[in-house]
Amino acid sequence: MAKQERAIRTRxxxxxxxxxxxxxxxxxxxxxxxxxxxxxVTKGALYFHFPSKESLAHAVLNxxxxxxxxxxxxxxxxEIVDMTFVVGQRLLSNALLRGSxxxxxxxxxxxxxxHGEPFRQWAERLTDLFELARERGELLPTVKPRExxxxxxxxxxGIQLMSRALTGRADxxxxxxxxxxxxxxxxxxxxxxxxxxTRADRGERVLASLExxxxx
Amino acid sequence: MAKQERAIRTRxxxxxxxxxxxxxxxxxxxxxxxxxxxxxVTKGALYFHFPSKESLAHAVLNxxxxxxxxxxxxxxxxEIVDMTFVVGQRLLSNALLRGSxxxxxxxxxxxxxxHGEPFRQWAERLTDLFELARERGELLPTVKPRExxxxxxxxxxGIQLMSRALTGRADxxxxxxxxxxxxxxxxxxxxxxxxxxTRADRGERVLASLExxxxx
Numbered sequence: 001m002a003k004q005e006r007a008i009r010t011r012x013x014x015x016x017x018x019x020x021x022x023x024x025x026x027x028x029x030x031x032x033x034x035x036x037x038x039x040x041v042t043k044g045a046l047y048f049h050f051p052s053k054e055s056l057a058h059a060v061l062n063x064x065x066x067x068x069x070x071x072x073x074x075x076x077x078x079e080i081v082d083m084t085f086v087v088g089q090r091l092l093s094n095a096l097l098r099g100s101x102x103x104x105x106x107x108x109x110x111x112x113x114x115h116g117e118p119f120r121q122w123a124e125r126l127t128d129l130f131e132l133a134r135e136r137g138e139l140l141p142t143v144k145p146r147e148x149x150x151x152x153x154x155x156x157x158g159i160q161l162m163s164r165a166l167t168g169r170a171d172x173x174x175x176x177x178x179x180x181x182x183x184x185x186x187x188x189x190x191x192x193x194x195x196x197x198t199r200a201d202r203g204e205r206v207l208a209s210l211e212x213x214x215x216x
Numbered sequence: 217m218a219k220q221e222r223a224i225r226t227r228x229x230x231x232x233x234x235x236x237x238x239x240x241x242x243x244x245x246x247x248x249x250x251x252x253x254x255x256x257v258t259k260g261a262l263y264f265h266f267p268s269k270e271s272l273a274h275a276v277l278n279x280x281x282x283x284x285x286x287x288x289x290x291x292x293x294x295e296i297v298d299m300t301f302v303v304g305q306r307l308l309s310n311a312l313l314r315g316s317x318x319x320x321x322x323x324x325x326x327x328x329x330x331h332g333e334p335f336r337q338w339a340e341r342l343t344d345l346f347e348l349a350r351e352r353g354e355l356l357p358t359v360k361p362r363e364x365x366x367x368x369x370x371x372x373x374g375i376q377l378m379s380r381a382l383t384g385r386a387d388x389x390x391x392x393x394x395x396x397x398x399x400x401x402x403x404x405x406x407x408x409x410x411x412x413x414t415r416a417d418r419g420e421r422v423l424a425s426l427e428x429x430x431x432x
Contacts, residue, residue: 106322108322119381165332
């Protein structure tokens with residue numbers, strides 16, 4: 001393994017370990033030695049990549065948006081819908097994503113850590129997709145992409161949180177399905193609306209197709 | 217002052233102090249002596265009402281729904297809209313409400329504390345109002361009150377959280393206005409929809425009318 005590749009893998013192992021520890025303990029109670037133990041790397045390797053707990057938190061916060069990766073769709077609104085279901089599904093199995101969400105959401109995360117950053121990153125990513133949806137004639141003329149996008153990011157945040165508090169996120173996909181049923185009629189033109197797939201098992205199906213593609 | 221009335225006031229002072237301390241420090245870092253100092257009551261009085269930090273947290277969590285009190289409206293959907301704007305407005309000035317929201321939302325709140333309780337209480341309160349709205353013919357026949365209500369509670373939770381992270385809640389009322397603009401067309405019959413007031417200053421105006429009423 002080339003030296004650079006090894007460094008990338010070590011860095012990734014540390015970020016994943018940090019995400020899992022932040023998910024379990026939150027920012028304040030997390031210590032660098034907890035991350036060290038989880039990552040199974042040397043102290044030197046950890047401090048080479050991350051000189052402080054703050055820098056670990058920044059790295060974990062910056063890892064959220066890649067979890068929204070989905071196959072491109074001809075219909076951009078479907079791609080946006082898919083992102084929400086896939087992130088919901090990945091929250092169930094991925095501790096780094098959960099840790100990143102916890103850092104963004106917990107009030108205890110110190111103000112020195114820019115925990116608003118993931119909100120902005122999601123909003124930017126989704127605004128780009130909304131602009132494409134607009135170009136393709138999928139959006140009602142009343143839609144202001146940035147407003148709608150920030151509503152979606154905020155609603156998603158609270159819906160996953162309520163689902164975690166009430167059912168350990170077991171009903172998150174059902175709740176996302178309800179969200180889209182209420183919001184899409186204010187966004188999509190009537191020609192697109194009935195073709196959008198917002199059923200609760202959408203995330204599972206999209207992830208299965210991604211895995212098939214990776215295996216072939 | 218009668219003995220009972222004094223006890224009620226003391227209890228209230230303790231709950232308000234606990235809410236403020238939970239808002240600033242979260243559940244884990246809060247100590248009973250911090251609450252004691254803030255409430256300016258005797259140790260004996262505090263332990264008489266609240267034998268533990270857990271019992272303080274329960275009391276604070278149970279104080280959320282009363283902050284949704286608004287004047288009754290002929291149109292029940294307007295009353296529901298008003299509750300969201302008024303709670304948004306009160307979040308800016310009331311530390312007990314903020315502390316209660318923080319306990320419900322923070323992942324660090326231990327599982328022994330039922331932090332799902334405020335979500336359930338809001339859902340029940342709003343479902344009652346939705347049933348009244350249905351009786352008065354305000355709702356589209358497709359609306360399932362419980363589903364819509366849980367969407368609103370989840371969305372509100374995330375929207376206030378995102379607003380706190382990005383602007384210290386300064387833009388919360390604008391964000392609520394955007395939420396209603398997107399969701400109401402899926403809820404309200406066309407005769408009611410254009411009459412609903414969902415402008416961002418709705419909360420301020422409703423609170424001003426409540427204060428006038430209290431002063432007269």
